[in-house]
Amino acid sequence: MRKIKKQKIYLLALLLPFIMFVIGFEIGPLVAMIKNSFYADDGIQVAIDQYITIFKSEFYLQAIQNSLVISLFSAVTSVIIAVIAAYSITKFSQKIQNRLLMIANMTSNFEGIPLSFSFIILLGNNGLFTLLFSKIGGDVFADFNLYSWTGLILVYIYFQIPLAIMLIYPSYQGIKKQWKEASSLLGGSTLSFWLHIGIPVLLPSIVGTFSILFANSMGAYATAYALVGSNYNLLSLQIASLVASDVALKPQLGSAMGVLLAATMIGAMWFNERMMRRIRRDLR
Amino acid sequence: MKSSLTFHKVIVGLLVMYLLIPLVGTFLFSIAGKWDHTILPESYTMDWYIELFQDERFYDAFRRTLFLIVMSVGLSVVIMLPTIFIITVYFSKWEGLLQAAAMLPYGIPPIVGAVGLIKVYSDGPIQIAGTPWILIGAYFITILPFMYQGIRSSLRTINAVQLVDAAELLGATKFQSFRTVVFPNIISGILVSTLLSVALLFSEFAFANLLVGGRFETIQIYLADKLNSSGHLTSAIVITYYSMILLLTGIVLKLTFRNEKNPVGSNKKRILSFFKKKYCNKNTAIEGEK
Structure with missing residues (x-):
């Protein structure tokens, strides 16, 4: 009996490094951030000043709004493209399907700084396409500015699409050919099959993918940093400049914005869970 | 048609x-x-590549990135293997807690994580903000979800609990049963999540820039710094860097294919399958039947 107890203590001791890392670099910093967000600028006085500042400042509200709009827009667009593209992919032979998914997997690793750079040399001020189009005389790109909202959307969609395809593609495997046959035997058209069977089956996967993409772009920092620097007002860029820039550090304000960003992401996950429950109630 | x-x-x-x-x-x-x-x-x-491969800064940045990756992935393997093994086999009631702690980082973007890390380590007893050591800690947490999933599912596939029971019944000590029975059987499973983690950290920019920046120039920081200089040279860096990432993910895909006969193994997909399992068991049941 005594020996077993001693062994248990040794085993528990082996867990210590893990616990230390989790406390030191995961839980600790999170708690510190939340706590710090409830201090005034001097870091001594306990106050909710920071949150009041954010919600009274047009500048910071705009940052939040811009981030939300870009994330929603890019997530919706990418999900729509992915739903259509993944369906088209399923129409090819297994070998080609695997190839296409390989391309999606490959390009999903092309993100952050290298991706932004790539778009800059293609579509930036002196980009290849920009110069080419201006020479051909097309005014299509005359109003296009990569270092703006449209540019950000374009790049965000680029890194969201491969991910969305890889997430949605598997759920098409769940739609059986026999279901289509049964539906048409019972007199259903292709449209009614998709309306009543196909889309409801895909819906949980679509909603789940949407909230992952949304969270993904809310937290995106590297891509935006490389593309627009501090020229565009985004939540993640503002947080970075408040806690780690060379000028005007405001760690308390940065913490409060960090808490808001984290809350948005938890909100997205919560929404995801609620939607799943609602949609799948029939199966529960 | x-x-x-x-x-x-x-x-x-x-x-x-x-x-x-x-x-x-x-x-x-x-x-x-x-x-x-x-x-x-x-x-x-080929001038741009020649210029790149003569640039000392590039090699230095590459070495620093390698150092960070080897340290944090190495630490993660050394710490997570026994932790997950012990909890799965001997303290299974804490499994939920371990899972929560291991999956939490997936929901926190680096930009949020960095805010707290800067706060904790810029003053107080341990002042490591601005040094590579804080990055190693942050990276340990970044790759936690992937290492956890990899190790956990490997242990599950080989029925580690029964194996250890059998080994102990035959007179092996706890350490012996881990080292000679469990460990050799899960190496390949761990290899995949290790390589995934390496690829992930290779492309990590947010933590590196916010926590340390130019004081410890990693490959990503070097790249960001070069963005505004010669476009051709930067393209050469991007292509070199991306080839390395491709090589890594290529090996991962090969290994996953060999292990699971499933050609589209992706780290992100694995994570989603976790969420799906958590949020709607019924759905995965439908998708699972083939």
């Missing part, structure tokens, strides 16, 4: 073009001599 296949071909064709043009463009730019008003470069040259 035929016209609808054409439609799918057009869709997939457009998609592949959209996905590949930036890559191909960057590649061509990196080997282009003169290229400004034509569709394809007017002349080709």
Whole structure:
């Protein structure tokens, strides 16, 4: 009996490094951030000043709004493209399907700084396409500015699409050919099959993918940093400049914005869970 | 029916073009001599690569990134293997807690994580903000979800609990049963999540820039710094860097294919399957039947 107890203590001791890392670099910093967000600028006085500042400042509200709009827009667009593209992919032979998914997997690793750079040399001020189009005389790109909202959307969609395809593609495997046959035997058209069977089956996967993409772009920092620097007002860029820039550090304000960003992401996950429950109630 | 296949071909064709043009463009730019008003470069040259491979800064940045990766992935393997093994086999009631702690980082973007890390380590007893050591800690947490999933599912596939029971029944000590029975059987499973983690950390920029920045120039920081200088040279860096990532993910795909006979193994997909399992068991049941 005594020996077993001693062994248990040794085993528990082996867990210590893990616990230390989790406390030191995961839980600790999170708690510190939340706590710090409830201090005034001097870091001594306990106050909710920071949150009041954010919600009274047009500048910071705009940052939040811009981030939300870009994330929603890019997530919706990418999900729509992915739903259509993944369906088209399923129409090819297994070998080609695997190839296409390989391309999606490959390009999903092309993100952050290298991706932004790539778009800059293609579509930036002196980009290849920009110069080419201006020479051909097309005014299509005359109003296009990569270092703006449209540019950000374009790049965000680029890194969201491969991910969305890889997430949605598997759920098409769940739609059986026999279901289509049964539906048409019972007199259903292709449209009614998709309306009543196909889309409801895909819906949980679509909603789940949407909230992952949304969270993904809310937290995106590297891509935006490389593309627009501090020229565009985004939540993640503002947080970075408040806690780690060379000028005007405001760690308390940065913490409060960090808490808001984290809350948005938890909100997205919560929404995801609620939607799943609602949609799948029939199966529960 | 035929016209609808054409439609799918057009869709997939457009998609592949959209996905590949930036890559191909960057590649061509990196080997282009003169290229400004034509569709394809007017002349080709390897000068940019030669210049890159003579740049000491590039090698230094590469070495620093390697150092960070080896340290944090190494630490993660050494710490997570026994932790997950012990909890699965001997303290299974804490499994939920371990899972929560291991999956939490997936929901926290680096930008949020960095705020707290800077706060904790810029004053107080341990002042490591601005040094590579804080990055090693942050990276340990970043790769936690992937290492956890990899190790946990490997242990589950080999029925580790029963194996250890059997080994102990035959007189092996706890350490012996781990080292000679469990460990050799899960190495390949761990290899996949290790390589995934390496690829992930290779492309990590947010933590590196916010926590340490130019004081410890990693490959990503070097790249960001070069963004505004010669485009051709930067393309050469991007292509070199991306080839390494491709090589890593290529090996991962090969290994996953060999292990699971499933050609599209992706770290992100694995994570989603976790969420799906958590949020709607019924759904995965439908998807699971093949």
